[in-house]
Amino acid sequence: MLEHDVGIRIFFYDGGVAWKLPPRPAAGGDEFMGKLMSESGRGLDIIRAMAADMVQTRYGDINETVITIGGDQ
Numbered sequence: 001m002l003e004h005d006v007g008i009r010i011f012f013y014d015g016g017v018a019w020k021l022p023p024r025p026a027a028g029g030d031e032f033m034g035k036l037m038s039e040s041g042r043g044l045d046i047i048r049a050m051a052a053d054m055v056q057t058r059y060g061d062i063n064e065t066v067i068t069i070g071g072d073q
Contacts, residue, residue, distance in 0.1 A: 007070030
């Protein structure tokens with residue numbers, strides 16, 4: 001689902017295991033250097049670098065992740 005009233009808000013739903021968003025890296029740091037050679041996890045860092053906001057919620061057996069890009073946030 002997409003909403004465009006405040007930038008672009010993208011909703012992702014999955015029936016995977018429960019998980020929590022890791023904390024954002026410190027502002028001004030190079031978020032990608034620590035994971036530059038890793039085999040997984042870089043995608044989330046790249047998305048978070050572009051996103052104004054990212055929220056993850058669990059509803060029963062379903063994970064909802066909402067990513068907001070752009071807008072006034």
